[in-house]
Amino acid sequence: MGTDSSYAHPTASEYRLIVEHAPVMIWRSGQDGAIDYFNEAWLEFTGRTFDQEQDDRWIEGIHPDDVARQAAIYRDHFEHREPFEAEYRLRRYDGVYRYIVDRAAPYYDDAGDFAGYIGWCVDVQDRRESTGAKSAYLRLLAHEQRTPLTSLKMYLEALRRKTLKDEPLDETIFARMNEQIDRFDRLITELSDTARIEEGEQIILDPGRTDLAEVVEEVVATRNDKLTMSDDAGRRHVIRVQDDDEPHYVKGDASRLRQLLENLLDNAIKFSPRGGDVSVGLEADADGHHITIRDTGIGIPADEIPSVGQRYFRGSNASVEQYPGLGLAWTKNRAIIERHGGRYRIESTLNEGTAVTVTLPAAEGADR
Amino acid sequence: MKPRVLIVDDDRAILEGLSMLLEENHDTLTALDGEEALRILDREHVDIVILDMLMPVLDGAGVLRELSERESNIPVIVISAHKDLQDRAQSLGAADAIAKPFDIAMLERKIAQLLEEKKNGETDDESGSTPLINRHGGGSSTSGLGFAPENPYSGW
Numbered sequence: 001m002g003t004d005s006s007y008a009h010p011t012a013s014e015y016r017l018i019v020e021h022a023p024v025m026i027w028r029s030g031q032d033g034a035i036d037y038f039n040e041a042w043l044e045f046t047g048r049t050f051d052q053e054q055d056d057r058w059i060e061g062i063h064p065d066d067v068a069r070q071a072a073i074y075r076d077h078f079e080h081r082e083p084f085e086a087e088y089r090l091r092r093y094d095g096v097y098r099y100i101v102d103r104a105a106p107y108y109d110d111a112g113d114f115a116g117y118i119g120w121c122v123d124v125q126d127r128r129e130s131t132g133a134k135s136a137y138l139r140l141l142a143h144e145q146r147t148p149l150t151s152l153k154m155y156l157e158a159l160r161r162k163t164l165k166d167e168p169l170d171e172t173i174f175a176r177m178n179e180q181i182d183r184f185d186r187l188i189t190e191l192s193d194t195a196r197i198e199e200g201e202q203i204i205l206d207p208g209r210t211d212l213a214e215v216v217e218e219v220v221a222t223r224n225d226k227l228t229m230s231d232d233a234g235r236r237h238v239i240r241v242q243d244d245d246e247p248h249y250v251k252g253d254a255s256r257l258r259q260l261l262e263n264l265l266d267n268a269i270k271f272s273p274r275g276g277d278v279s280v281g282l283e284a285d286a287d288g289h290h291i292t293i294r295d296t297g298i299g300i301p302a303d304e305i306p307s308v309g310q311r312y313f314r315g316s317n318a319s320v321e322q323y324p325g326l327g328l329a330w331t332k333n334r335a336i337i338e339r340h341g342g343r344y345r346i347e348s349t350l351n352e353g354t355a356v357t358v359t360l361p362a363a364e365g366a367d368r
Numbered sequence: 369m370k371p372r373v374l375i376v377d378d379d380r381a382i383l384e385g386l387s388m389l390l391e392e393n394h395d396t397l398t399a400l401d402g403e404e405a406l407r408i409l410d411r412e413h414v415d416i417v418i419l420d421m422l423m424p425v426l427d428g429a430g431v432l433r434e435l436s437e438r439e440s441n442i443p444v445i446v447i448s449a450h451k452d453l454q455d456r457a458q459s460l461g462a463a464d465a466i467a468k469p470f471d472i473a474m475l476e477r478k479i480a481q482l483l484e485e486k487k488n489g490e491t492d493d494e495s496g497s498t499p500l501i502n503r504h505g506g507g508s509s510t511s512g513l514g515f516a517p518e519n520p521y522s523g524w
Binding site for chain 1: 379380381382384385386388389392401421422423424425426427429447449450468469470471472
């Protein structure tokens with residue numbers, strides 16, 4: 001060990017500054033177990049003064065559902081002089097309960113006698129939420145993947161039975177199977193895109209000169225095909241295109257722009273579950289080319305519109321039971337739009353519908 | 369007369385695939401969400417319902433709640449990829465719940481079994497109880513039929 005003569009111990013007041021301003025919430029209790037010290041970070045978090053917190057009054061800040069468990073943990077460990085780590089909800093200065101992790105250990109004075117406990121706490125609410133959202137996402141993804149597998153299995157069985165009975169095979173069954181494989185493939189693409197977004201990596205672009213009008217025509221034709229598939233079942237969506245029959249050249253990755261439009265149309269259809277018209281408008285002005293997708297669906301609550309691009313966003317009027325999905329399409333949409341130097345605007349009225357306008361800069365050297 | 373099956377799922381491909389397969393031995397009706405399913409149940413005779421849980425407008429749980437409110441004795445088989453939703457469905461009165469993806473033969477067997485039980489329940493005046501509810505929820509079989517396997521997944 002040697003000597004550490006070169007090491008100057010901080011003075012008492014320096015120690016105090018360290019403890020007071022450490023970016024963690026610190027508390028100390030005495031031999032009797034009652035807490036007799038909270039540092040600045042703690043008092044800032046709870047928004048209370050020491051007087052308001054002392055003599056066990058701080059316990060009022062613990063979420064009522066967590067108090068009994070937390071008291072038991074503290075009591076048990078204190079009796080046995082053992083360290084503990086616990087998570088509970090503590091009321092923040094703004095009245096919001098946040099999960100904190102509280103780690104505490106007994107400490108001993110210079111003579112080696114038990115002096116009480118020192119604890120330090122960190123707000124883990126955000127971490128908990130993102131972990132929760134991630135596991136919800138993974139559960140949903142598993143579900144979404146099973147859907148095409150389920151129908152594939154059924155088409156395959158239908159095929160098997162027809163073959164066994166020497167019945168003529170109908171082309172549509174193969175087309176349907178293909179569709180389900182494509183659907184599965186899209187989910188896998190989605191998963192790898194998500195991983196990329198997770199890692200902060202930009203989605204890969206293959207830029208070229210792309211005619212938006214062509215992209216719109218292609219995507220809308222495929223979607224309309226899909227929608228007529230079993231119309232007798234009741235739901236009727238019709239996608240109508242309103243454009244000026246002119247090309248709309250932008251500098252961009254055609255496959256990504258197709259994906260963007262597919263996402264926007266799928267959302268428009270999904271969130272207008274009672275059917276209705278979905279319109280795709282295309283126009284150009286000095287700012288660039290504007291695509292507007294308008295539906296007559298459930299809408300987005302006005303105060304939530306700014307959150308739409310956030311990962312795992314789900315409108316408070318759209319439960320996962322009724323609108324299963326991963327909440328990631330918009331994260332990707334935003335990434336695609338931003339990578340193209342574009343911007344978007346969302347207008348929405350609850351129970352009337354939503355209009356999303358994406359504006360992309362015109363390709364250089366283009367006619368328009 | 370073929371028994372009548374109402375298939376409720378918001379996925380068109382699953383509706384189509386299932387109808388294609390069940391059509392051979394059943395009359396099939398389809399609905400894309402719970403509300404549509406209830407409308408069909410209002411005006412049509414249906415022997416058994418195949419029900420998805422996650423759907424727009426009215427989900428599977430909503431359908432099950434409405435059916436128990438109506439004191440319906442139409443057996444419901446829930447198909448869901450979520451284990452917790454399968455459990456929830458059974459607590460809401462579904463006669464059975466199976467995981468997606470499933471073997472059609474198993475579904476067909478369950479349909480036949482439930483229709484059989486329903487028929488016996490209707491003709492047997494002595495048994496006032498409905499043998500359709502939660503058959504494998506409690507571990508041991510409580511249907512008085514004697515031959516039903518405890519584990520519906522075994523024996524095939």
